[in-house]
Amino acid sequence: MLLSDYTFQTVAIGSAILGLISGVLGTFAVLRKQSLLGDGVSHAALPGVVLGFILIGSKNTEFLLLGALLSGLLSTLLITTIVKYSRIKFDSALALIMSVFFGLGLVLLTYVQKIPNANQAGLNRFIFGQASSLMRRDVNLMIICGSILLLLLIIFWKEFKIFTFDSEFAQSLGFSPKKLDLLLSLMTVTGIILGLQTVGVILMSAMLVAPAVAARQWTNKLSVMAFLGAIFGAISGIFGTAVSSFIPKLPTGPTIVLFASLIVLISILLAPGRGILHRLYRQKHNRSLNIERRAENDSTI
Amino acid sequence: MTPQFEIQLIAVIVAVGCALPGVFLVLRKMSMMSDSITHTILLGIVLAFFITHDLSSPLLIVGAAIMGVVTVWLTETLTRTNLLAEDAAIGIVFPLLFSIAIILITRYAGSVHLDTDSVLLGELAFAPFNRMIVFNTDIGAKAIYTAGTILIINLVAIFLFFKELKLVTFDPVLAAVLGFSPTMVHYGLMTLVSLTAVSAFEAVGSVLVVAFMIGPPVTAYLLTDDLKSMLIISVLIGTINGILGYQLAAIFDVSIAGSMATMTGILFISVFILAPHRGLLSIFRRRKMQKTKFGKMTLLFHLLNNESSFIQEQVSQICIVQNHLNWSDHFIKDIINRLQGENCIEVDGVFIKLTDKGRKTTIQEYNELFS
Structure with missing residues (x-):
């Protein structure tokens, strides 16, 4: 009965699509050692959301998303510029820019709250996410943007692959790393912003990292990793939504993150070849092999 | 003391207290760990609250500090498996702990005033309402004393262990050879960071603690090559951010902590462009x-x-x-x-x-x- 519930279906589909997109995009973010970009960009989106509201004057989702997108993109550009032209490392630049942007967003938010007769209530909800408030309209937007993102990824797959693993080689082949970097950042930022509404600012970073890290344990092939990442993301989305609607007073976003983390834990422990259990088994096996060999050597002497 | 002066004093104390351990975070390439810790201390506070059922208990600070160290330990244990990079480990540990905290709050602490907004945002303007009263006399805002204590602890720790911190930061192998345990110094520093984060986030919110910890040291990093001057410049920049940020907030009547963070950004960008030798202008020239x-x-x-x-x-x-x-x-x-x-x-x-x-x-x- 619950599974055929309209609201449940909407939220579940939305979370699944979000997990799918962030699983695929996260693959590249994790491999490029930019796992925390999700955390940074989603915080940096706040001033864009509020500015979008100030300029348009309504809480129209598309405009707020556009503001978030622009401000997220600006923050990524600033971070890359700082890293390029100074000795400041990526992580410091990220921490600085995201917190400063967030501070600016707070300033704007408190400014908006003084404008009389403005229906600004709930603007910060937008950033902190409220999966249960997802509407069909939002889900449709997600499906459209998600399809465009996936299509772009398929078209530029070869380029992104070379660029991720060997950007100098990519350059020698005539691809511009600068443009590829910009395109990939733009796509990642779009994915992150799409997820903001569902799981919120802090949990979006988990959705970008966890499925991809879990997928990494099972394969050494980029395409398989992206595919598994998408599946793991979607599974966490659906299961998280389902469990949180069966158990009362269980917030959806955090439950999704719990599931994603659980998948990571299982993958790290059990993955064949790389996993911790396999490693322990191999160590034990090697040890017994060593003892046997030593025994053989002793007997020959 | 007028409330305005008190707020500025708290702002400066918090900013300086955050900048001191921040210098070592920036130099040790652990800036994002501050972001992680400022979020996970919420779980520490929630767990400690379940034990004491008292929001003003000092045990909450202890719980938060322990959780900060646990966060670092978990992240490093994950990284040591070599199955994932350090940034990915951070990106998994802190959302997980934070999610657990939020689930606990929504399920069990709904009736108590312990909401996520106040943790994430914080408001400096309310700080003077919370008074410190000793023997029935009002001796100033409570935040001055909590933040002040942490500032003094930071100052004393850095003063006493300056040599150790310096050695471990720049050459951990040499430090180990000479008999200083890099692990001990590392976890000591992380305890300081957690304590500082706890004391600051009440006033400024967890996200902006990151701005105060990382902003001044990163700015100072563009101006000097010497650890001591970097510490001193960071303290100065923190002070400037605190005072100017408050003035701006007072003029436009907006969030004080947010305005301090914005000021941090403005000061950084100016230095980034204008700094002698390392600034954008001198690079282009x-x-x-x-x-x-x-x-x-x-x-x-x-x-x-x-x-x-x-x-x-x-x-x-x-x-x-x-x-x-x-x-x-x-x-x-x-x-x-x-x-x-x-x-x-x-x-x-x-x-x-x-x-x-x-x-x-x-x-x-x-x-x-x-x-």
Whole structure:
């Protein structure tokens, strides 16, 4: 009965699509050692959301998303510029820019709250996410943007692959790393912003990292990793939504993150070849092999 | 003390207290760990609250500090498996702990005033309402004393263990050889970071703690190469951010902590552009100078090289030189003008020739470079 519930279906589909997109995009973010970009960009989106509201004057989702997108993109550009032209490392630049942007967003938010007769209530909800408030309209937007993102990824797959693993080689082949970097950042930022509404600012970073890290344990092939990442993301989305609607007073976003983390834990422990259990088994096996060999050597002497 | 003065005092104390451990975070490439810790201390506070059922209990701070250290330990244990990079480990640990905290709050603490907004945002303007009362006398806002204590702890710890911190930060292997345990120093530092985060987030919210911890040290990092001056400059920048941030907030009547963070960003960008040696402007100026110098030398060498050849008449035509060197019209004109100004070449219609002085400088430069 619950599974055929309209609201449940909407939220579940939305979370699944979000997990799918962030699983695929996260693959590249994790491999490029930019796992925390999700955390940074989603915080940096706040001033864009509020500015979008100030300029348009309504809480129209598309405009707020556009503001978030622009401000997220600006923050990524600033971070890359700082890293390029100074000795400041990526992580410091990220921490600085995201917190400063967030501070600016707070300033704007408190400014908006003084404008009389403005229906600004709930603007910060937008950033902190409220999966249960997802509407069909939002889900449709997600499906459209998600399809465009996936299509772009398929078209530029070869380029992104070379660029991720060997950007100098990519350059020698005539691809511009600068443009590829910009395109990939733009796509990642779009994915992150799409997820903001569902799981919120802090949990979006988990959705970008966890499925991809879990997928990494099972394969050494980029395409398989992206595919598994998408599946793991979607599974966490659906299961998280389902469990949180069966158990009362269980917030959806955090439950999704719990599931994603659980998948990571299982993958790290059990993955064949790389996993911790396999490693322990191999160590034990090697040890017994060593003892046997030593025994053989002793007997020959 | 007026409330305005009290707020500014708290702002400065918090900003300085955060900047001190921040210097080591930036130098140890652990900036994002501060973001992680400021979020996970929420779980520590929630767990401690379940034990004490008292929101003003000092045990909450202890719980938060322990959780900060646990966060670092979990992240490092994950990283040590070599199955994922350090940034990915951070990106998994802190959302997980934070999610657990939120689930616990929504399920079990709904009736208590412990909401996520106040943790994430914080508000400095309310700080003076919470008074410190000893023997029935009001001795100032409570935040002055909590933040002040942490500031003093940070100062004393850095003063006492300056040598150890410096060694472990720049050369952990040497530190280990000399008998200082890098692990001990590392976890000591992380305890300081957690304590500082707990004391600050009440006033400014967890996200902005990151701005105060990382902002001033990163700005100072562009201005100096010396650890001691970096600490001192960070403290100064923190103070400036606190005071100017408050003034801005008072003028526009907006969030004080947010305005302090914005000020941190403005100050950083100004230094990033204007700093001597490392600033964007001086980098571009240096590149431009190097380009001109290289252009001048290339033209001089080219002319000297052609002097011996008997087709000199032809090759020293400006347009042919330009063709040989593949330069733009603008660039070759600029270089010729500069060299003419220095009396190194003379222009005769479409021809350019080295002067005696020019020949001498060219040979001298050549010898400097290639002998």
